Amino acid sequence: MSLSSWLMPIISERLLSLERLQKQRARQEAGRRKHGAPHVVHYFHQVDDPYCVLTAASLQGLLQRYAIQLSAHIVRPPADAAAPERDKLIAYSRRDAQSLAQHTGGDFRDPGCQPTAAHCDQVAAQLVTAIEQDCFVEHAAALSAALWKADPTQTLPSLVNNPATPAAVQAHTAAADALRSKLGHYLGATFYYAGEWYWGIDRLRHLERRLQELGAQRSGVSGLMFPATAARTMASTSLPSAFAQPTPIDFFFSLRSPYSAIVTPRVFELGRRTGAEVRLRFVLPMVMRGLPVPRQKRQYIALDTAREAREHGTPFGRINDPLGRPTERGLALIPFAEQAGKGQAYLRSFMQGVWAEGIDAGSDRGLRRIVERAGLAWASAQVALKDEAWRITAEQNRQAMFALGLWGVPSFQVGDTAVWGQDRLWAIEAALQFQGAA
Numbered sequence: 001m002s003l004s005s006w007l008m009p010i011i012s013e014r015l016l017s018l019e020r021l022q023k024q025r026a027r028q029e030a031g032r033r034k035h036g037a038p039h040v041v042h043y044f045h046q047v048d049d050p051y052c053v054l055t056a057a058s059l060q061g062l063l064q065r066y067a068i069q070l071s072a073h074i075v076r077p078p079a080d081a082a083a084p085e086r087d088k089l090i091a092y093s094r095r096d097a098q099s100l101a102q103h104t105g106g107d108f109r110d111p112g113c114q115p116t117a118a119h120c121d122q123v124a125a126q127l128v129t130a131i132e133q134d135c136f137v138e139h140a141a142a143l144s145a146a147l148w149k150a151d152p153t154q155t156l157p158s159l160v161n162n163p164a165t166p167a168a169v170q171a172h173t174a175a176a177d178a179l180r181s182k183l184g185h186y187l188g189a190t191f192y193y194a195g196e197w198y199w200g201i202d203r204l205r206h207l208e209r210r211l212q213e214l215g216a217q218r219s220g221v222s223g224l225m226f227p228a229t230a231a232r233t234m235a236s237t238s239l240p241s242a243f244a245q246p247t248p249i250d251f252f253f254s255l256r257s258p259y260s261a262i263v264t265p266r267v268f269e270l271g272r273r274t275g276a277e278v279r280l281r282f283v284l285p286m287v288m289r290g291l292p293v294p295r296q297k298r299q300y301i302a303l304d305t306a307r308e309a310r311e312h313g314t315p316f317g318r319i320n321d322p323l324g325r326p327t328e329r330g331l332a333l334i335p336f337a338e339q340a341g342k343g344q345a346y347l348r349s350f351m352q353g354v355w356a357e358g359i360d361a362g363s364d365r366g367l368r369r370i371v372e373r374a375g376l377a378w379a380s381a382q383v384a385l386k387d388e389a390w391r392i393t394a395e396q397n398r399q400a401m402f403a404l405g406l407w408g409v410p411s412f413q414v415g416d417t418a419v420w421g422q423d424r425l426w427a428i429e430a431a432l433q434f435q436g437a438a
Helices: 003-015 018-035 050-065 086-104 117-132 136-149 166-183 204-213 258-274 295-312 325-339 343-356 364-373 378-384 390-403 422-437
Strands: 039-045 068-074 190-193 196-199 249-253 278-282 411-414 417-420
Touching: 039 050, 039 166, 050 068, 050 086, 050 136, 050 204, 068 117, 068 136, 068 166, 086 417, 086 422, 117 136, 117 166, 190 204, 196 204, 196 295, 249 258, 249 390, 258 278, 258 295, 258 343, 258 422, 278 325, 278 343, 278 390, 325 343, 325 364, 325 378, 325 390, 343 364, 364 378, 411 422, 417 422
Parallel strands: 039 068, 249 278
Antiparallel strands: 039 190, 190 196, 249 411, 411 417
16 A cells, blocks of 8 residues: 555545534634624625525525624636536536525526626626625625526616726626635635535535524524435435336446545435436546546535535545546446446445545455455456456446536436436435326
8 A cells, every 4th residue: 555545544534524623613713702703604606607596595594594794705607627518517507506496495497598798797796886885685686586587688677876897896806706716615606604615505504503503593593594405315205115117317426526425325225215226327537537626626525525424424534535546446346246236335335445434446455345345256356357348338428428418426317307416316306206106
C-alpha cells in the first residue's frame, strides 16, 4: 500500500467526522456570541437559475421562522469547470425544478427555454437595488416568478424604484462571485451560514436543524419547511410490497461518485420492496473521461455527502479514492459478479469498502476482501480482471445516459422518468407507483 493510500482514509475520516463538525460549529457560535453578532445567513441568487425561484419563495418563511439576518448577493452562473455539459445542465435544471416544485407545493413551470438576457438584466438591476434598499426578500420571489412566466415580448413588472445601472450590476456581481468563491462555493440558490453551505430547498432542512439547535427559532416554530423527501423512500408504506410486473430501475453510477456510494443501498432496498429489477449501468468517472472537477466542488460534495449519509444512517467518510486503477479493476468485476448473481452484493461491498472502510481497491489484498465478502471466488475474479469488455459497456451506458438528457451520476430511469441525484429517489418511487397503478 502506498503512503497516500494509507494516509487518505485516516485524513478523510477525520475531516468528515461528526465530532470535527460539532467542534467547528461550537467555535463559530462562540465567536458569534463573543462579538454579540446576529445569526447572519448569506444567500446567493442567480437570476436565470430555476432553483432560485424556489429558494427566493422560501426566504420570507425562513425569516418568519428564525431570528436571522439575511445577506443577499446576486451572482453569475458557475464557471465552465464547475458546470460540465452546461446545455444539458440548464435544460435538466428547468425540468427538475418543475418536478421539485410540484413535489413541495412550489410554483415553477418549465417554459422550455431560458428567459431572455434582456429580462434577466432587468431583474438583476432591480434586485441589486433591492439589496441596497434592504427590500430584497420583499421583491425577490415576485420578480423571479415573473421572469420565468414572461413572454419574451412582454415587459417585466417594475417593483423597485431606480434600478441599478449595468455598471453597478457588474460591480455587484463581481464582488458577489468573489465572496462566494472565497467562502467555498460555485452555485446559485445557495445558503451559507457560519462555515457551512446549503444548496437550494433540498438542503434547507440541514440549515433549519442547525438554527434550531442554536435556539434561533422564533416562538412556536417546530418542524421543517421542507422535510427530507429522499428519506421517505426507505420508510414509505405507500408502496405495496411488490408490483405484479414492476418496471425496471436503471441505476447509472460511477465507482468514484460519493453520492452513488451512499444511494446504492437505498436504491437496492427500493427494488427489493417493489420487486423492480435494478439494472446496473456503470460509467467511467468524469475525471477519467477528461472532465475536470474543481477543488471547491470536490470539497462541497464530500462534506454534503457526509451530511446526507449521516441522515440516512449510511457508513461514509473513511475514503480511499478509487480514481484510476481501482475503478477500472472494480468495473471489470461487475459483469463477472452479475453473471454469478452477486451484482448487488458486490457493488455494495465495493462502495462501502472504498468510501467507508478505506480499502484500497487497487491492491489485490483490498479487492480480494471486497470480492470475497460479496460471496465471490477470488480465483475466478482474477481471471475476470483480464476481460476488457466492460469498457464498451461503460461507454454504451454513458451514451444512454446522455440520450436521457443526463450527464452526471447517480442517475435513475423508470419508464419515461429520468432523474439525477441521490436526493431524487422520491421521483423514482412516484414513477414506480404510477407504473404499478397503470
